[in-house]
Amino acid sequence: MVDSNKVWFKSYDQNVRQHIDYPDLTMPQFLDRSAKNLPERDAVIFAGVKLSYPTLAAMVNKIAAALADLGIKKGDRVAIMSPNCPQYIVGFMATLKLGAIVVQVNPMYVERELEHVLNDSEAETIIAYDAFYPRIKNVQNVTQLKNVILFALGQPAGTADGSVLKAEELLMKYPPEFTQVPVNMDEDVAVFQYTGGTTGVSKGAMLIHRNITANALQVAEWFEQLEYGNEKVLCVLPFFHSYGMTTAMNLSIIYAATMIVTPRFEIKQCLETIKAYKPTLFPGVPTMYIAINNYPNVQEYGINTIKGCISGSAPLPVEVAETFERITEGLLVEGYGLSETSPVTHCNPMLGKRKAGSIGIPLPDTDCKIVDLETGERELPPGEVGELCIKGPQVMKGYWNMPEETAKTLRNGWIYTGDIAKMDEEGYFYIVDRKKDMIIAGGYNIYPRDIEEVLFEHPKVLEAVVAGVPDPYRGETVKAFVVLKEGQQATEEEIIEFCKANLAKYKVPRLVEFRSELPKTTVGKILRRILREEEVKKQQVTKS
Template sequence: MSFNLAIMLQESVTAAPSAPMLYMGDATITYREVDDRSRRVATALRDRGLQPGDKVAVQVPNVPEFVYAYFGILRAGLTMVPLNPLFTAREMAYHLDDSDTRLLITSVFSLAGAVEGAAEAGVSDVVVVPLGTELPDGSVAFDSLLDAPPFDDLHPTSADDTAVLLYTSGTTGRPKGAELTHYQLYMNCTVAPELFGMSASDVSIGVLPLFHVFGLSSVLNATTRWGASVALLPRFDATAVIDEIERRRATVFAGVPTMYVALAEADATGRDLSTLRAAVSGGASIPGEVIKAVEAKFTGLVVLEGYGLSETASTTTFNVSATERKVLSIGKPVWGVEMKVIDDEGNALSAGTDNVGQLLVRGHNIMKGYYKRPDATADALRNGWLHTGDLGYRDDEGYYFVVDRLKDMIVRGGYNVYPREIEEVLYSHPDVVEAAVIGTPDDRLGEEVVAYVAVRDGADLSEADVITFAKEQLAAYKYPRSVVFVAELPKGATGKILKRELRTS
């Protein structure tokens, strides 16, 4: 069976060629225009000697050129390798070499590290989104790709061919490339948005990085699949997001918990944000207090939490509505996806808060495997089940709850301590803006509980105050014994808190 994910764009162009697809600053770009430019990119890439299955790395922020490149790559039967624009030369060299990339599309924002890394990896074909900057020797401007004639064909890729080689964050070693297929990505952006009634009339805010699976699948792919529109923002700023919601009459926002924290704190006085109807949270567990604060600020808005990984092309479970959701739950598996909880011996666990184990997932949303890593693939995929490395449980109604990452669990004096539970308590303090809990080595207990906290401006909060507050709400073995105050917690490009940096600080 042949199936190419770029058919989504082709179908939406056929349905409404003049409909707006992208908003960027003052510009409005229609579906017809995106389709034409992506077809030209496809021709240009094939004319440069690339063959179906070859890898093209895209290291570009949330700008229209990312979208043109993405659908051009797919249409030509190539595989996209999305990369973080903040990568250093060393990181670029690793990813380009490991992925066997043939051509790199980068931008002026990443130029120095990109060119050096490409040279080290032996990638000589470099395309740059220039913005008036002088191009490095041997590179070409992205706009020159648009001079090629439109690619008339849609390459007949197999449904199981790799569309996107998406690298994991590398929290448990060097990053691995998860092979996401055309069919897998199609099903994800079809099934999940149906749950909150996405349609061509919706306008999404595209501030999640498109090089990340959440932004790529749940924002760009979903927008294209349903013929909707997306307002692109290259970086997150709460005021800029509010401006764009009001300006574009946006209806859907997808973000990570730290974005919701910032939106809850931002000044929205006098703004008309009444069109915003749905907010999707993922990437990490969102504290209940943050949900309450956001929904109190944005009247009529419902924050729906989901769960997924790079390996599952974004969505695995979802809370479908305000009436059916459970706050703090990641919801139920989406259509066509199975989930279960197992103990350390691999036995399935029954429902109940006492039955915490590793979450396993099986269904149409699972990756083919890790590129060139058969051992890692065999370890992650066993009997069709993806072993997520996340700890959780299921209640009697079939709702799932993530307790923590398996690697983040703290073992203190023989007791299992889940950082998320402590973080929920800390977020409920009126003067705490951000909180993260980790375990540190302890000679007597094995590990000790340490909290990192960012407080509200002007707050007078001491370490003793935080410890006492937590102690009143947690068992004796759980509450933090020390508190580190920081101006802001370290975050990755998506806004996800980086606990690994706290462990090495």
């Protein structure tokens, strides 16, 4: 248990507890509980179709029975490759009901990436949206895949052959009852959450059953105004990402909320969905809130039904949060997490003090410290910059089949995040930057976030990201990549002069490139690495 004298507890909202009791229930058991308690409640709304909690629970039981009939047992891996849809939820929960392990697969993976995840996880079964079958078929003979279960969204894609199973037929064939296979909440793995794909070889973070249920309960505790059975969650974050899995899907099921499910973020469709179904919670990423802030006549879509939002996955510029709150009358707070921590570890208080640029304070039962970058063993006092370390019930068991990586990342129960951070006197944490994103120019350590905060204050800037690019004199130099708001024009000199007025000289970008869009992950995180690699290639071409 975390020491109750930790300074951050003084900043907790009044009704948020420091410690939570975590029931020994798996996610499918929480689903069964919601179905029993609120049989009339809509569990899912998708493409205008509504499914009640009992209907969703029955579908889960049928697919669990089908998987068991295929010989899948406790500990086996079942890959899921799908956009957000009811079938994703069913496949996920059915796998956990068997005591098997969900392998989260990014549906945008090309064959090479898909092959790596399937082989690394040793998955023999995949549940997938039928439109993705060509990619699956192309790698099947170089993986251990034996069972391919496809489902259609609307008209069948018509690309599958006779060797695959159809989820729709399995739902007709099997009974609506299935008993949870016993699991050890604190030992048995529930999910392989692949991470690190944007920075190197993708690693499978092993999340145990306790990790994923505890984190959903921690997030629910933070939203102290949550009402059981009376919330609607806009599920636009992808479920295959730990952020969407926890704050959209699992949180909803534990609190018997209605999941308003959308397969992707498309601004007009998103606003039409908000207007039609009136969500109360909207976990998202900054790019989503930026899009809403800048959409014409946005108030006409009834967005003031949204009472709470946690923004994660990337820094939330202050200007974005203030604008969003003004137009929605809801609360938008910045949080923080990692795939390895299921993912949420920090958040600004929903009702109390929020600090600009801060990821907030640790969630209940979450301990944190800042350690020196050289040894990782010396705990630093408030105000000093070092590596952020975290301990709590949401911290992974380790990386699948990677003992050296696990030993480097997990030490004495603490996860070493790789993020450079500091804590202030009140226990609020600030991410200064990723270890790998820090720019060293002319001997100065420069953190991109400092510059990005300034760029977002420029009235013409819609999105911005900063990267270090090779420089023969300074080692690296600062380059800003900027997307302007619609109808706006600006020059490189104008942006640089604005930065000069607001930043120390050594931090000011020397280069500015205007773009129509920035490369992003499926969650909306800007891929700084891609921009840096493009610059390196450009310089190599110029030299040759």
